[in-house]
Amino acid sequence: MKMEDIVKTYISKNGNQVKALNNINYNFKEGKFYAIMGQSGSGKTTLINILGLVDVPTRGKYFFNGLEVQKLSNDKLSEIRNNEIGFVFQHFYLNNRLTALENVLLPTLINKKHTKEEIIENAKKLFNNLGLESRMNHYPNELSGGEQQRVSLIRALINEPSVILADEPTGNLDYNNELEILKLLKEVSKKKCVIVVSHNPNIKKYADIVLNLDKGVLNEN
Ligand SMILES: Nc1ncnc2c1ncn2[C@@H]1O[C@H](COP(=O)(O)OP(=O)(O)O)[C@@H](O)[C@H]1O
Numbered sequence: 113m114k115m116e117d118i119v120k121t122y123i124s125k126n127g128n129q130v131k132a133l134n135n136i137n138y139n140f141k142e143g144k145f146y147a148i149m150g151q152s153g154s155g156k157t158t159l160i161n162i163l164g165l166v167d168v169p170t171r172g173k174y175f176f177n178g179l180e181v182q183k184l185s186n187d188k189l190s191e192i193r194n195n196e197i198g199f200v201f202q203h204f205y206l207n208n209r210l211t212a213l214e215n216v217l218l219p220t221l222i223n224k225k226h227t228k229e230e231i232i233e234n235a236k237k238l239f240n241n242l243g244l245e246s247r248m249n250h251y252p253n254e255l256s257g258g259e260q261q262r263v264s265l266i267r268a269l270i271n272e273p274s275v276i277l278a279d280e281p282t283g284n285l286d287y288n289n290e291l292e293i294l295k296l297l298k299e300v301s302k303k304k305c306v307i308v309v310s311h312n313p314n315i316k317k318y319a320d321i322v323l324n325l326d327k328g329v330l331n332e333n
């Protein structure tokens with residue numbers, strides 16, 4: 113994913129302009145684990161939202177798999193979001209009325225890549241790999257924070273995306289669960305592009321590439 117001169121400006125309610133991203137030029141590659149470090153307010157969530165096609169830049173060009181995003185139709189954007197991008201959030205965003213397995217299956221409902229049987233088989237494999245086979249039919253409020261985050265990682269992986277975007281994925285976890293999630297993301301990054309934004313310095317040692325975001329400016333370490 114390539115960003116060229118990406119700028120994002122917000123206009124706040126009192127009319128002030130906030131430059132959340134300031135001229136970002138960067139090419140994110142497959143098979144790498146990127147840690148983007150930044151203080152609160154440095155533009156991390158804005159960057160993840162633009163990378164994930166859920167927000168648009170004010171200026172600049174963004175290419176996803178060579179396609180210029182600003183020129184794509186809404187249908188194409190939804191298709192890319194669903195097939196190619198998996199999201200992991202600080203607050204998990206699991207649906208409390210659905211079991212772990214049902215949560216994981218949600219993104220597959222509009223995905224026609226596989227049959228229902230294949231999808232369930234795939235989901236079971238992921239629950240196994242992440243040590244959660246006994247938790248598949250539990251509801252989120254019956255799971256620990258670390259378990260919930262692993263379920264949301266399975267949900268992010270279920271459509272076999274090429275990119276995983278994680279916004280403060282360890283922000284609500286204790287140290288051991290933090291390490292667990294980071295190890296899993298590291299494993300995932302062997303075959304995918306993993307981008308984690310965070311202010312947690314522990315993430316740096318798992319990353320192939322550490323970048324800093326400071327007041328909307330992205331720099332290599
Ligand atoms: N919808 C919005 N309207 C106005 N300002 C915003 C909006 N979203 C974010 N900002 C501002 O943009 C800057 C970057 O925000 P954000 O990307 O959320 O940073 P981070 O995730 O690093 O904390 C902050 O100064 C924030 O106040």
Ligand SMILES: [Mg+2]
Pocket residue numbers: 156157158279
């Ligand atoms: Mg944020």
